[in-house]
Amino acid sequence: MDNDVLRQAPxxxxxxxxxxxxxxxxxxxxxxxxxxxxxxxxxSGDKLYVVLDGKVKLGRTSADGRENLLAxxxxxxxxxxxxxxxxxxxxxxxxxxxxxxxxSLSHEDLLRWLDGRPxxxxxxxxxxxxxxxKANDVxxxxxxxxxxxxVAKALLDLAxxxxxxxxxxxxxxxxxxxxxxxxxxxxxxxxxxxxxxDFASRGWLRLEPRSVVxxxxxxxxxxxx
Amino acid sequence: MDNDVLRQAPxxxxxxxxxxxxxxxxxxxxxxxxxxxxxxxxxSGDKLYVVLDGKVKLGRTSADGRENLLAxxxxxxxxxxxxxxxxxxxxxxxxxxxxxxxxSLSHEDLLRWLDGRPxxxxxxxxxxxxxxxKANDVxxxxxxxxxxxxVAKALLDLAxxxxxxxxxxxxxxxxxxxxxxxxxxxxxxxxxxxxxxDFASRGWLRLEPRSVVxxxxxxxxxxxx
DNA sequence: TTGTGACTGTGACCTATCCCACTGGTTAGG
DNA sequence: CCTAACCAGTGGGATAGGTCACAGTCACAA
Numbered sequence: 313m314d315n316d317v318l319r320q321a322p323x324x325x326x327x328x329x330x331x332x333x334x335x336x337x338x339x340x341x342x343x344x345x346x347x348x349x350x351x352x353x354x355x356s357g358d359k360l361y362v363v364l365d366g367k368v369k370l371g372r373t374s375a376d377g378r379e380n381l382l383a384x385x386x387x388x389x390x391x392x393x394x395x396x397x398x399x400x401x402x403x404x405x406x407x408x409x410x411x412x413x414x415x416s417l418s419h420e421d422l423l424r425w426l427d428g429r430p431x432x433x434x435x436x437x438x439x440x441x442x443x444x445x446k447a448n449d450v451x452x453x454x455x456x457x458x459x460x461x462x463v464a465k466a467l468l469d470l471a472x473x474x475x476x477x478x479x480x481x482x483x484x485x486x487x488x489x490x491x492x493x494x495x496x497x498x499x500x501x502x503x504x505x506x507x508x509x510d511f512a513s514r515g516w517l518r519l520e521p522r523s524v525v526x527x528x529x530x531x532x533x534x535x536x537x
Numbered sequence: 538m539d540n541d542v543l544r545q546a547p548x549x550x551x552x553x554x555x556x557x558x559x560x561x562x563x564x565x566x567x568x569x570x571x572x573x574x575x576x577x578x579x580x581s582g583d584k585l586y587v588v589l590d591g592k593v594k595l596g597r598t599s600a601d602g603r604e605n606l607l608a609x610x611x612x613x614x615x616x617x618x619x620x621x622x623x624x625x626x627x628x629x630x631x632x633x634x635x636x637x638x639x640x641s642l643s644h645e646d647l648l649r650w651l652d653g654r655p656x657x658x659x660x661x662x663x664x665x666x667x668x669x670x671k672a673n674d675v676x677x678x679x680x681x682x683x684x685x686x687x688v689a690k691a692l693l694d695l696a697x698x699x700x701x702x703x704x705x706x707x708x709x710x711x712x713x714x715x716x717x718x719x720x721x722x723x724x725x726x727x728x729x730x731x732x733x734x735d736f737a738s739r740g741w742l743r744l745e746p747r748s749v750v751x752x753x754x755x756x757x758x759x760x761x762x
Numbered sequence: 763t764t765g766t767g768a769c770t771g772t773g774a775c776c777t778a779t780c781c782c783a784c785t786g787g788t789t790a791g792g
Numbered sequence: 793c794c795t796a797a798c799c800a801g802t803g804g805g806a807t808a809g810g811t812c813a814c815a816g817t818c819a820c821a822a
Contacts, residue, residue: 441618
C-alpha cells in the first residue's frame with residue numbers, strides 16, 4: 313500500500329527500513345479529486361510532495377492565459393522541491409488529473425533530514441539532475457522535432473510510466489484530454505488531434521477517450537526521433 | 538583573482554575560508570582557446586567544472602546535425618554536474634566561446650565533500666533547483682513567445698550577466714555570432730538577424746560584431762514579455 | 763594587393779502549424 | 793430524459809518562421 317509506493321520513490325530508496333518509516337512519520341497525507349488544484353503558480357509554500365496514488369499535472373499559464381504542462385507525475389514521483397531549494401513562489405500550478413493522494417514534508421523537516429543523512433542529499437541531487445536532464449531533452453525536442461514527433465514521444469513516455477502491455481498492444485490510460493496532451497507537447501489541440509488521427513489511420517495506435525492503445529511501438533519510436 | 542571568482546561561485550559560497558581553500562586545493566585547473574571543445578555529448582566523464590574566466594557554451598546536436606545551445610556560462614558558473622548525480626554520458630558538448638579557464642573536481646572528491654559537509658549539498662541542491670527553474674522558463678518561452686521575443690529575452694539575460702552600463706546604454710560583449718545566438722534561442726540565423734535589425738531600426742539597440750549596445754532596456758523588456 | 767573564409771544583411775519562396783468555424787458524440791446534472 | 797457542457801474530429805485560410813539564394817563586409821594570409 314502507501315508505504316510500498318514510498319519505498320520505491322527515489323527520495324526514500326537509499327534509506328534503510330527504520331529511517332524510512334521515521335521519515336514517513338513526519339509526513340502529512342492529503343488527497344484531491346480530479347480537477348482540483350493543490351497550489352497555484354505564484355503561491356507561497358515550502359512543502360515537498362510525493363504522489364502516493366493517481367496523477368497530477370504541473371502547469372504554467374502565460375500572460376495571455378494560454379497553458380503549458382511541464383510534466384505529468386504519477387505514484388512515487390516528487391514535486392514542489394523547487395520552492396524548497398531555490399526559495400521563492402511556486403513556479404507551477406499543480407492540478408489532479410485523476411483523484412489522487414499525496415504525502416508531504418515541510419521545509420524544516422526536510423532540511424533536518426538532509427543534514428543528518430548524506431544519502432538523502434544524494435537521492436535528492438540525483439532526482440533533480442534527472443529532472444534537469446529531462447527538461448533539457450524537452451527543450452531539444454521543441455527546437456528539433458515537429459508536432460507529430462513530439463506527440464509520439466509524449467505517448468511513449470506515458471506508455472513507459474503508465475502503460476500495461478496486453479496482446480493487442482500497450483494500453484495507456486493517460487487520463488488526459490487532447491487539449492491537455494496538446495499543452496504537454498506545446499501545440500494546439502487541433503494539430504495534436506490530426507497527428508493522432510494520422511497515427512491511427514496508419515494502424516500504429518487505436519484511440520480511446522483519455523487513453524490510447526499503442527499497437528506499433530517500433531514505428532512510433534522511429535517517428536519520435 | 539581565481540579564488541575571488543570561486544568564493545563567489547554558489548558551490549563555495551556557504552563555506553568558511555579554510556573549507557573553501559581545502560576544497561580548492563583538491564581541484565585541478567585547465568584552460569581552452571576560443572573554439573576548443575572541452576568534452577563532447579556522449580563522452581564519458583565524471584568531472585564537475587567551474588568557469589574561472591571566459592565563457593563557454595553548452596550545446597547539443599540533433600540527429601541531422603543541427604545545433605541547439607542550452608546555456609552560455611561565465612565566471613563562477615558550474616557545469617558537468619549532470620553526469621555526476623545522474624550517472625551516464627555527458628549530455629551536452631562544451632565549447633569555449635572565448636579563451637577560458639576552469640577548475641575541476643572529480644566525482645569521488647566531490648562525494649567525499651558532500652558526505653562530510655551538509656552545506657555543500659545544500660549549495661548544490663539550490664544550484665540544480667535554479668537551473669531546473671530556468672530550464673522550465675526556457676520551455677515556456679519556446680511555447681509562448683515568438684522569435685523576436687526570445688531574442689530580446691536572451692539579450693537581456695546576457696546583459697544581466699555580462700553587460701557593462703555606460704551612458705550610451707548597456708554594452709554587452711556576448712562573444713556570440715548571430716548563428717550561435719540563433720542556436721541559443723532555437724531559431725534560424727536569418728530570422729534572428731531580422732529581429733536584431735528590427736530592434737536596431739527602432740533605436741532599441743546598436744549592433745556590433747559579437748556584441749550589442751542596448752539603448753532602451755525598458756522596451757526590450759516589454760518586447761520580451 | 764588579392765584571395766579566401768567567416769560573418770552579417772536581406773529578399774523570395776514554402777510549409778508547418780496556428781486560428782477559426784463547425785459537426786457529431788459523450789457525459790453529467792437537473 | 794433533456795439540456796448544457798465538454799470533448800473529439802475535420803476542413804480551410806492566414807502567417808510565422810524555415811530554407812534557399814545572394815550580396816556586402818571584414819580580417820587575415822599568401
